[in-house]
Amino acid sequence: AVEVQRSFTYIAGEFKMSLLFVIFRCKVANLSSIDRTNKKLLQTLVSLCQKCNDSSTRMASHDTSQQGRITDYNYFFNTKARRRMPSILRELLKKPLPPQGITFGVGVPNVQTFPFQEISVKLKNGSSYKIDGKDLEVALQYLPSLGYPPLLKQLQDLQDKIHGPQDWTKQSLMVTSGSSEAMAAVFDMILTHGDPIIIAIPLYSGVAEMLRPYNPQYIGLEQDKDGVQPHQLRRLLEERVQEDKPLPKLMYINPTACNPTGRNLSLQRRKELYKIASEYNFLILEDDPYYFLSLMEEDTASLLSMDVEGRVIRAESFSKILSSGLRVGFVTGPSPLIRQIELHIQVSSLHTAGVPQVIVSKLLKSWDHEGYLQHIEQVKKFYRERRDLMVAACNRYLKDVAEWNVPTGGMFLWVKVPVLKDTWSLAMKHCMEKHLIVVPGHPFTAGLTPPQYNYIRLSYSLASPEQMDKGVKLLAEIIQEAVKNGN
Numbered sequence: 001a002v003e004v005q006r007s008f009t010y011i012a013g014e015f016k017m018s019l020l021f022v023i024f025r026c027k028v029a030n031l032s033s034i035d036r037t038n039k040k041l042l043q044t045l046v047s048l049c050q051k052c053n054d055s056s057t058r059m060a061s062h063d064t065s066q067q068g069r070i071t072d073y074n075y076f077f078n079t080k081a082r083r084r085m086p087s088i089l090r091e092l093l094k095k096p097l098p099p100q101g102i103t104f105g106v107g108v109p110n111v112q113t114f115p116f117q118e119i120s121v122k123l124k125n126g127s128s129y130k131i132d133g134k135d136l137e138v139a140l141q142y143l144p145s146l147g148y149p150p151l152l153k154q155l156q157d158l159q160d161k162i163h164g165p166q167d168w169t170k171q172s173l174m175v176t177s178g179s180s181e182a183m184a185a186v187f188d189m190i191l192t193h194g195d196p197i198i199i200a201i202p203l204y205s206g207v208a209e210m211l212r213p214y215n216p217q218y219i220g221l222e223q224d225k226d227g228v229q230p231h232q233l234r235r236l237l238e239e240r241v242q243e244d245k246p247l248p249k250l251m252y253i254n255p256t257a258c259n260p261t262g263r264n265l266s267l268q269r270r271k272e273l274y275k276i277a278s279e280y281n282f283l284i285l286e287d288d289p290y291y292f293l294s295l296m297e298e299d300t301a302s303l304l305s306m307d308v309e310g311r312v313i314r315a316e317s318f319s320k321i322l323s324s325g326l327r328v329g330f331v332t333g334p335s336p337l338i339r340q341i342e343l344h345i346q347v348s349s350l351h352t353a354g355v356p357q358v359i360v361s362k363l364l365k366s367w368d369h370e371g372y373l374q375h376i377e378q379v380k381k382f383y384r385e386r387r388d389l390m391v392a393a394c395n396r397y398l399k400d401v402a403e404w405n406v407p408t409g410g411m412f413l414w415v416k417v418p419v420l421k422d423t424w425s426l427a428m429k430h431c432m433e434k435h436l437i438v439v440p441g442h443p444f445t446a447g448l449t450p451p452q453y454n455y456i457r458l459s460y461s462l463a464s465p466e467q468m469d470k471g472v473k474l475l476a477e478i479i480q481e482a483v484k485n486g487n
Helices: 002-015 018-027 036-061 079-083 088-092 133-140 149-163 178-190 205-214 230-242 267-280 335-346 354-397 424-433 465-484
Strands: 119-122 128-131 171-176 196-201 217-224 250-253 283-287 312-317 329-334 412-416 455-459
Touching: 079 178, 119 354, 128 133, 128 354, 133 354, 149 171, 149 354, 171 178, 171 335, 178 205, 178 250, 178 283, 178 312, 178 329, 178 335, 196 205, 217 230, 230 267, 250 267, 267 283, 329 335, 354 412, 354 465, 424 465
Parallel strands: 196 217, 196 250, 250 283, 283 312
Antiparallel strands: 119 128, 171 329, 312 329, 412 455
């Protein structure tokens, strides 16, 4: 029986059920049509093959006998990703043309017809730079889908300095339109309808909406002050193995200043999560747009920095520290995975807008690495002061009606209102009527919590100190009124 199961597992894994189907068709080749009995036999055979294939997948996922870097990522790709092919026209843009070269190839417009002569950028410190000449021509023209080459090199150097030296013969980096584009492309290449995926609860609402069309099976992990709890993940995965359920191929995690909780995943838990990912063979999508908004004494090492097997895809963005409107982010990871994202972008947005990429590249060049880090410290100082002001206002007015942990980064305060069973009406009706905007906790639940949910998210990024004091005081009054009215 064991040998038969191994045979079916091998056939299902290697030939994807096609060989069994051919054999069966040979058995009934002399029939003019398949009768009911043969149809039933065919259905049984296909079902058995599928079960063997699922068993093979689970066995491969749980096998830790082969240590080292992943060399074949086909297991992680869905059918759509496997069908992608390079765009010949986009690939031609990668080919360098010598000065004496002549092109009759790609259909790009002539920059001489564009009306722009020069772009001047003046910084708040009084310095400035211009984009003109050849630099402007490149910025205004179609770019390779991976991104503006000088910026790619700068970002590689940045990753080497911050997250440790990367092996760029095995790793790749790509510029994206914010980190959201990278995340959507990752989901698109891995997930199919109903697949399991590991997430934290609460979950960033933007990701919840990205995932909604896939109708995934959420493996939700609760958070405490140090983030998600690895022991819970291990228990849930062990249960799936025992219950013969498919194992996840992907974990989404927002480890630094998690939106909406503002919590940082501790270093020890990051290490434990990576170990579990290795044991159960899933990839980690490390969404870290708030990495430089960590308000702890020292920045916690990224999952990318501890990735020795090629299973971390790290999405980052300049939106929180340079400009959200420029829409410049980047994604780093194993070359085969970044290549799949590139193929996706080749036939969707083509590439991140050129002018913002050149603006960022020129800015990084003018600052150099030390100047960039000095700017980061100024940004942290700003948000640390704002956080402290918001927490102080909450201590003055909300301590009798609400609970919260002081965020260790980011721009949000995650507040529980235990005196209310639900905060939807509070946020969407009563606060709005008083011209106060707070976000109810419901969009961050991914449907994994009871319908009644008594959390709200407060952002301290825009309100002035005076507005914080006035707004939190008003919020306390609205909560007390809601309690009085039995809402």
